[in-house]
Amino acid sequence: MQLSRSAQLRAPGVAKRVSRARVAVVKAAKTADGPRVAIVGITGAVGQEFLTVLKERNFPYSSIKMLASARSAGKKQEFEGVSYTVEELTENSFNDVDIALFSAGGSISKKLGPVAAKAGAIVVDNSSAFRMTEGVPLIIPEVNPEAMSHIKIGKGGAIIANPNCSTIIALMAVTPLDRVATVKRMVVSTYQAASGAGAAAMEELRQQTRDVLDGKPAQPKIFPQQYAFNLFSHNSAMDVELGYNEEEMKLVKETRKIWGKPDVRITATCVRVPVMRAHAESINLEFEKDISEAQALEALAAFPGVSIINDRTNNRFPTPLDATTKDNVFVGRVRRDISREDKRGLDLFVCGDQIKKGAALNAVQIAELLLK
């Protein structure tokens, strides 16, 4: 599917609209035999990031359709030197679509995901609507690509679910260790960025911070608590009986499904911190077998999509800013758990961009698997 640059320039529709000067900086991937792509929720933070990632990865597509609610229909969306018109999302949007990247919230996915699949599209859904549905693969391409190997373009529509951001970021770091020594139990505490609640939440953090620095009261709108210079328990719905919120239960249930290990034991405390777009997670692990720090670092280094920052001498470990806008998940603070007398415990600290690997990048990687 990869075309040379000159072949790309010959692709229909591109040469006509794009000047030579602009093409020089454009990694155009429009290609006649590529899949027909639709983006559902193009005006959102993740929708916009889909475009960034498609471009960065030179994703080959033959056409791309920008879909959003009626409110945004008619707006212009530039992409790779072409000006697209945002179309209203309807039940008829998917008749000429091979891959539909959905990120417009759970209720739209629930309503239109099955419609798109019935029309023949393969839906890669970034919402939580179908993640735990039996028969819907829940995929991190580096972790469990085999779970979607039966789904192929042109062989009928389907839905594939993108896991929750916290799950993806945790499992990118923990899966290579699980393969060495088998994870028995995980204790996770998260430090989650504003972006998980969308672009408006990022703007709320900026605005509140400005106000507080100016001596004005913070005005919480999206979050119930002051966000500037503060942190709070994740604002997802809580299971009043159990005392866990949805974000925490996603980490538990999605990990079990992705790993195919219904018995793996996980507890999590999910916390929103005043950081823009990369999550951090402090993870304590118990293994079935012995694992040394050296073995852990070796397994992490060999795993695609993982970068290690683990410099004890200079006290340099991953931060959210290291991960911001980066594809890789960053792992550090890898150490033997001193609260255990055996060699079956490790602590680590992980950072990953919530919008990229936590959402748009993982979804586009799933789309790439479909091209293989």
Add this chain to the structure above:
Amino acid sequence: MQLSRSAQLRAPGVAKRVSRARVAVVKAAKTADGPRVAIVGITGAVGQEFLTVLKERNFPYSSIKMLASARSAGKKQEFEGVSYTVEELTENSFNDVDIALFSAGGSISKKLGPVAAKAGAIVVDNSSAFRMTEGVPLIIPEVNPEAMSHIKIGKGGAIIANPNCSTIIALMAVTPLDRVATVKRMVVSTYQAASGAGAAAMEELRQQTRDVLDGKPAQPKIFPQQYAFNLFSHNSAMDVELGYNEEEMKLVKETRKIWGKPDVRITATCVRVPVMRAHAESINLEFEKDISEAQALEALAAFPGVSIINDRTNNRFPTPLDATTKDNVFVGRVRRDISREDKRGLDLFVCGDQIKKGAALNAVQIAELLLK
């Protein structure tokens, strides 16, 4: 030692300098038979908070001496309607002092703490200099007051150590649970405020945040990493062999000493977050015996200095802002650990003001124990 307001007004030295109008709003605690107090490091964040706490708690003192480095000597310090002159800290500063509240860093404590004790003062030291020294009591007044019961004003000098902020805040929440079901193991992840690194660190957070919001680059000075909208592994010195930093090892070692339980198992990951002055901690606990959520909440409610915010229905739990400038430590997210099949695990989330209960308040409470 508690005097009535009218008795306080008659106390020598007060009536002369303070007008009646001002006295009305001053909780003057100056009293002829109170201890002679010295504050070492009066210009620092904790030094200033000592004054706030002494005033709030109506601490009875007969005299108060404001000590700082030569650089600050001669400056004026207002307190309870009286203008004091800051004196230079020397080896001769302690000849007429009963209680010396030290918060001027470890090296000054190491040098002058023993000098003050030799001169007959009881040193309450907020640094880490003597915390692990055998024979030096390490005290949280609500937790282990008995460990300092042999120390009395006028019976010779001594050193009492104030634990590290993260230890105090964790143990205020965990001690009542330990008394019910005996803690076997703790997994702690912290969310630590700027104030732990002093007033200049708080200003660095403010300035960097302003710069970043204005589109300028952040200029890290005190911390090696950008602090604005970022977080990073605690900047204390790291044991390169173990992979734990000093802040984490303080939590391990100080807990063992305070509880008198050399075998209690603890692992910690300490992280600095962009919050001003209250720490948060996510704590996972394993107990020797069964403990229910109801038992845990009952024990927490009965423990002095603990407030519970644990409203699952409204998703309302402690935040650093709830704890800011407050005496109490706030506990919430109290729940059975679902990663365990038995009834011997709990998760909780704790917030406490780093400058108050984490430092100045705990030290003044130690001083109050000396008055009993």
